[in-house]
Amino acid sequence: MKARIWLPPLLLVLFLLGLWQLAASSGFLADVLGLEDFLVPAPSEIADVLWQDRDLIFDNAGTTLVEIAAGFGLALISGLAVAVAFRGSDLVRRAGYPLVVASQTIPVIVIAPVLVVWFGYGIWPKLLIISLICFFPITVNTLDGLRRVDPEAVRMMRSLDGSRMTIFRRVEVPTALPGVFTGARIAAAVAVIGAVFGEWAGSDKGLGHLILQDNAQLMTARMFASVFVLSLIAISLYALIGLLERAVVRWR
Amino acid sequence: MTATVSARGLTHRFGPLDVLGGVDLEIEAGALLALAGPSGSGKSTLLEITGGLREQSGGLVEVNGSADAAGRLRGCAWMPQRDCLLPWYSALDNASLALVNQGKSRREARKSAAERFEHFGLEGFETARPDELSGGMRQRVAFIRTLLSAKPVLLLDEPLAALDAITRAELQEWLTPVLRESGATVLLVTHDVEEAIYLADRVTVLSPRPGRSIATIDGMRGSPGRRDEVVSSPAFNRKREELLGLLRSDQARGAAR
């Protein structure tokens, strides 16, 4: 039963990797692209580099992971707070909603270098960029979840001596939870992109930083190894949130 | 524990829509008044206003001497047309919502609810999720939830309408002693003529929208004997004809208007 879920994607990935391996190791890809062989690494070479340089790669991955965790956490806290404030007051929502949408239109590539100028090479610019990207899906999906609250259930609770706070805890929060998790999953997937942009704008560590350096030195195999680890981080975060959702939202 | 409910000249409008056009009713302490009327005549609206969940547009409603919405809210427990069980709570936790809201510990609340579960044929389903219950069970859980609030006035909005005829008849029979023992004053909305006569002390008939109270007749609450005997008695049949006549006459008038 379980195998039916993970087997098809696994087979597809293995098949694509096999194709890539064949095309690259036979020199076919490099010929087509008109490049030197070492610029077009095969999966086996990428795996080699991943193993040989594991200390360097995982050291940098640690830095990126901390940035992602902090940025995601900040977005979660502020996104939930904003959504609850919007739910609480119509005036606040009408005033604030355009700003929330505008936050999504800020081009991160442009704002990242500015943040580095303001906050230096430390974690702050990355943290802000990641949370800027994550903020929108979390806020919008939480609001969406809150809008699903059944007004009849709220009236029933009022009639049964439920205070405003009780109704929030016992009716509104459970109704909104699936939306919160949806937002968090989308945010987890894009957080990694934010981290890379942040590091490209200015940093001395992290997988994005390493990719930039390797790019300058034409170390394409290690670039791919870093990309692989980045996706691994995103997928793990996504899966972790999915597991958490299944443990918490059991009534669905 | 007992309270009276009364309405005089009660009107309500939703924007341009006149929903209630003047309702008068009177419920004595501990009595059960059924409210019958065509669909859309404002019965649910009337119930929500009585329960302090809505402000009326005009007229007077009093629960236990309180005419303001907050006072009415304090006096009434409202059971909505849909059962509104919360899917994230077990049947038992749904039943004990009011007790926890009122500050009881979850353990105490569960204990009180569990006693009712035994009486009401729900034992074994304490930890079931609402979607694992049959329609009749869900309705019984919603009843327990409403009763445990220990409010002096119960407002029941077509509590049995969603059930099949047999389950409905069973629950009507079951409800009779339950409501009697609770001592509560009850305002019951129903489409079902038999249900109104069988359960109520008195039945008030509403006109089509905008709903006005056009007549009140005596019900047969507390008639001795089994339900199927009561509803097939000649006295019951006369009541049924009388009530159907009232509903029909006014429905015809509503259509001609």
Ligand SMILES: Nc1ncnc2c1ncn2[C@@H]1O[C@H](COP(=O)(O)OP(=O)(O)OP(=O)(O)O)[C@@H](O)[C@H]1O
């Ligand atoms: N919140 C609301 N806003 C606007 N119109 C409403 C609202 N609630 C009810 N109405 C309208 O008021 C009228 C009366 O509704 P209500 O639900 O009170 O009738 P009812 O007698 O309970 O009907 P039914 O027997 O079908 O339950 C209907 O026409 C309905 O569309």
Ligand SMILES: [Mg+2]
């Ligand atoms: Mg109704």
